[in-house]
Amino acid sequence: MSGTQNAPRSIVTTESAPVRWLLTGIALLFVALFLVIPLVSVFAEAFKQGWRLYLAALVEPDAWSAIKLTLLTAVIAVPLNLVFGVAAAWAIAKFDFKGKSFLITLIDLPFSVSPVVAGLIYVLLFGAQGWWGPWLAEHDIKIIFAVPGIVLATVFVTFPFVARELIPLMEAQGSEEEQAALVLGASGWQTFWRVTLPNIKWGLLYGVILANARAMGEFGAVSVVSGHIRGMTNTIPLHVEILYNEYNFVAAFACASILALLALVTLAAKSYVEWAAARQAAEDRRHAVE
Amino acid sequence: MSIEVKNINKRFGDFVALDNINLDIQTGELLALLGPSGCGKTTLLRIVAGLETADQGSILFHGEDATDTHVRERQVGFVFQHYALFRHMTVFENVAFGLRVRPKHTRPTEAAIKQKVHALLELVQLDWLADRYPAQLSGGQRQRIALARALAVEPRVLLLDEPFGALDTQVRKELRRWLRRLHDEMHITSVFVTHDQEEALEVADRVVVMNKGRIEQTGTPEQVYDQPATPFVYQFLGDVNLFHSRVHEGWAEVGGTRFAAPEASDKAVIYVRPHEIDIQRVATDTALAGVITHVRLLGATVRLEVNVAAGDPVEVELTRERYVEGRWSVGEAVWLSPREARVYAG
């Protein structure tokens, strides 16, 4: 009976009941203090003065335009990074070439760059004093303090999500199935659509969910490039900031509660995808045994 | 040191792992717990070690009740199937571990630890690997280090869980002879678990055959092989042909050969080992007619598969010489007669 998972641990390899309760208690207290209470307080503050004020804060035109801009940003940024993630994972996981691990490091880079720096680099490129600022001004193209800048900054901060989910997954799966498809006469695209994609769908979805959450919630990078023009270049997080700084707490938390709801949906979707992926993996193993 | 296992019961949920086990292990003997997987042999070993607790029953070490003694204080050496070497420690530190974790007042000095560990590493003939990490060792080397580590605490009993299970055939043969020699030198009471009958028969002083949480038979290798107490033991230790027969006035028969049947049953199953069957080309009234369908050469012996009128094909084992002399070939009509057999009520 070696290393069986989830087997009841024998008396030798666990702690006495009081120690277990104590440790669990401390851990749960930490979770409550740092995770549960802040989450609950968002909704509590939002509804502090009743439903009517809550709804009023959401249907107000500036809030509404912030919601629309947030959705637009995510709708552009996420698919772009999805396509990139799949292409990068295909090249990295299915082929052997020099400089591969360096490329992976570069792909991870946006995760370690401060969001503020991420915003700044686009200002340096497209801002009034940036490299291409004068040229853009001449042709009357606005990127910084406008929607394109917000989208660019969001693309940057969500850049690695899909790729870093897919690379290890596709590396683990190898390329035997693809080779089999090619031997059977499938074209490259057919092989991708019919063999590769079904195998990576859960990993892909997982990456998309995380990228989407970050795209809709990004604050620092977007804050630098947005210019905070109400009704024009405010995403929900930026709108929350403005309302909060104006001491309009109910409205701030009302808008924040949409984002908190989004976070909860994200967590639920993430848990579901993890569960579904684990189930599929278990099924594959069972079939392999049979 | 002797060990007594008294009325041990253990369940995992609805599964009965051990059903009222009683066993005496004598001082200095090398005992094998033999059985198919899931028969409870590992659970029994772990209960003796104190890694698992029994639902009922007791374990006595040298006449003293050790049932509630923590594994830490039981002074047993336990060798795990997959070695369980500490990956972040060198071979030396692995072997020294049991000495270093002793309470301060009984802990040996650094010099004494060093001397002891090197002595043990010499004993298992791996002194030159002291500074390596487990990942750099072969399977056989890891197993010997695991043994040295277990011996470092001067255990009163040595318990080994499938000690050769994860090794390839050549290494496991070498290692089990080595274990036997080591035991003859040290005479420490040892129990090992195995599902390999050859291993149990070759290495152990006594063999305990287990099945479905019960002990089927305890005895020397000769006893369990030559006088199997139950059909299970007969089948588990080596290949066997089964013949079904009605019982007539206390006799069961195969072909025409009669064997004494157990009393008070009208049906019997007759067990005959392949090498206990004579084969000839002449019909007699005490032989079973059949046709050779396969000939398999297995090194020094040859197996003939013979189709008979009723029942499963019969396997007959011949030495290479007798096979060559007889010039047996596929498709020939032959007559079989068992020389020896054991008869159980069917």
Added chain:
Amino acid sequence: MAFKQHSVLPGFGLSLGFTLLYLSLIVLLPLSALVVKAGHMEWSAFWHAISEPRVLASYRVTFGASLIAAVINLLFGLLLAWVLVRYSFPGKRIVDALVDLPFALPTAVAGIALATLYAPNGSVGQYLDLVGIKVAFTPLGIVFALTFITLPFVVRTVQPVLQDLEVELEEAAASLGATRWQIFLRVILPTLLPALLTGFALAFARAIGEYGSVIFIAGNMPFVSEITPLMIISKLEQYDYLGATAIALVMLVVSFAMLLVINGLQWWSAKRLGRRK
């Protein structure tokens, strides 16, 4: 060895080409703009920009608070991973899912929630205020926000390693006479160490760059509770692009260094766990 090993699969040129182009446009070109811009500065001006007292104070705040937050999460992350892997209690799956909340909850939301909770008149802050502890608008508030933001890292790096830790190792140690505490210190902890350090480094790296959750609770008092990312923002607001660029370059270099450290730790971790290719 050729640049690429032979393979029968198609699409290498297309996928790698697109990857490199997209990576260059979105990440490499903008980042090099930062380096080039900083390169235009006189050395003395650059040095002045990154070493003026207010900026130096912001480094202290950022690195200090990040370090404390990472240490807090090192301890509690280990505890949380331990409890989630080894014990069972009602609601365990929900707690497990909630650990990722800081990854899913926008930082600005976390920021205003924590600021409101821990303000002197907030629902938690008022009690802390009674015993003289001020969280909001002090460096302590920054530590709280960073602890929240970086909470998942250690848990998520330690959890899988703890899950795969063979029970036999602990049993072997116990049969050799080790106490539970000795087993933890000498067998379990050394095995978890690479994962713990990786999680710690990830948390620290993330905390250094964090902006959204901190600015609401920090109070942003010069020399006391201003973080470095805020210094970049305030330079930008004064149209001091060069000053902002210089500080951003410092942060970028630190990010690179952390990335190298983390890669090194992950390599060590894989080696330590005996995973061989």
